[in-house]
Amino acid sequence: MRSDWSRKPVDGGWNAKTLDEKRSGPGEKEGRRKNEASPQIEGTREKEEKESEENKWVAKKRKLEEELKTVAEEMEKEKKREEEKKEEEKRKEEEKSMEEEKRREEEEKRKEEEKKKEIEGEKSRKLTLGKRLWELESKAFVHYQELRATRKIWEEIMSKVDEREDIAQLLLFESSNTRSGTSTSLPEYVERMQTDQKCIYYLYAPSRQLAETSPYYEMFDKRFEVLFLTDPADELVFLAMPQFHMKQILSVEQWVKDEGVSKDENKEVTKDPLKKEFLTWLKDSLGSVRVSDVKPNTSQSEHPFMITISSDAGAARHMLRIAQIKEMEHLVYLNPVLHVNFTHPLIQGLQKLYKKEPELALKISEQVYDNALISAGLLKDSSKMVGRLNKILADLLQLNTVKSSIITP
Known part of the structure; x- marks a missing residue:
């Protein structure tokens, strides 16, 4: 006989309960039991779960800190290794x-x-x-x-015109740029020339000392070197050889005549009637043979008189050596110009003396004039100078009224 489960009980109670129990498994029963647990147990469980979670985070934090510490230590070690x-x-x-x-x-x-x-x-x-x-x-x-x-070397220079400069390189001279007793050559001179220097300058004198005390050397521009010629043959060679290595050879005397004497001094003297009168007296007293003209020279110099001539001084000296010329005859050809140094004490004394004692003043002027000719190497005969000098000294001793200011103003 088959049971009919669809049949409901009258009161509907036991069948429904039995059906619910059958439908429910063991899990659901356990769940219901748990749900039916007391609130105290539930709170304990939540606390344990929370503590467990916190412990997990603490463990993670500790682990992370240890890892960071390890990294820091590794970095410190790496830094130390880098520094090392x-x-x-x-x-x-x-x-x-x-x-x-x-x-x-x-x-x-x-x-x-x-x-x-x-x-x-x-x-x-x-x-x-x-x-x-x-x-x-x-x-x-x-x-x-x-x-x-x-004189062999000079003969070669004078005779061999085409080889003149080549042979002249052998000539030796003392120079204003070398000490006394030391010689130099023309090529060495040219090497030492200033950049603005156009000429080779020389000065003839019987000795170096006379050359250095010459009135012409005194007025010369000391920036330029000067060759001192003490042998007349050297001067003759320079006269025959006007240039060397494309440089003009020029005497210091010619330079003084062209460049050294101021052309404005005549204008200054015309403003002073006393100086102009003295120059006129001097020119008339010495005569036209001795001087063709008298000019002032106000530059500071140790020489009262200086002479320049119209022709080349070297050629004039050579003429005096070889020509048979009577006394003072050579002056006619030279046309000397007398330069008077008004700053010199002797000239200042003559200015005071020439009106009071014209004869004595003339003797002194002639003596000083011959001194200037000697400095220029143009005095033909110096024998009369000693006698004249003695007369001058005698006249000075006889002049009781002459004061020392006549000579030394």
């Missing part, structure tokens, strides 16, 4: 630098020693060469003196 590496590199660099410095010092020391040896060797070579050159120069100078004594 840098220190090591720095130390190696310093050692390398020290080694390079040491090598450089050793190299410099070696070079210094080599240079020192080279200098010593050069000195030794120069001494040997200098000694040899001195020997050769001594022999050459002896030979040169022999040529000078026989």
Whole structure:
């Protein structure tokens, strides 16, 4: 007999309960039991779960801190390793630098020693060469003196026009740029010329001392070197050779006549009637043979008179040496111009004397005039100078009224 489960009980109770129990499994029963647990148990469980969660976070935090600490330690170690590496590199660099410095010092020391040896060797070579050159120069100078004594070298210069400059290179002169007793040549002079210098300057005198105290050298521009010619043959060579290495050869006397004497001084003197009157007296007293003109010279000089001539002074001196000319006859050809130095005490004394004692003033003027001719190398006969000087001294002693201011104002 099959049961009819669809049949409901009258009250509907037990069948429904039994059906619900059948439909529910063990899990649902356990769930219902848990749901039916007390609130105290539920709170304990939540607390435990919360503590468990917190413990997990604490553990994670501790682990993270340990990891960070480990990373920091690793970074510190890495930093330390980097610093040690840098220190090591720095130390190696310093050692390398020290080694390079040491090598450089050793190299410099070696070079210094080599240079020192080279200098010593050069000195030794120069001494040997200098000694040899001195020997050769001594022999050459002896030979040169022999040529000078026989006048052979000047004969060659005068006779061989095409080779004149080549032979003239052998000539030696004293110079204003060299000490006394030391000679120089024309090529050496040209090498030392100033950039604005156009001429080779020379001055003839019997000695270097007379050349240096010459009124012409005194007025000359000292920026330029001057060759001192003490042999008449040297002056003759320069007259025959107007230039050397495309440079004009010019006497200091010619330079003074062209450049040294101021052209404005005549205008200044015309403003002073006393000076103008004195110059007129001087020109008339000395005569037209002695002076063709008298001009003032107000530059500071140790010479009261200076003479310039119309022709070349060197040619005039050469004429006096070779020509048979009577006394004072040569002055007619020279047309001397007398330059009077008004700053000189002797001229200032003559200005005071010439009106009071004209004869004595004339004797003094003639004496000073001849002195100027001697400085120019143009005095033919100096024998009368001694007698005139004695007369001047005698006249001065006889003049009891003459005061010292006549000579020294």
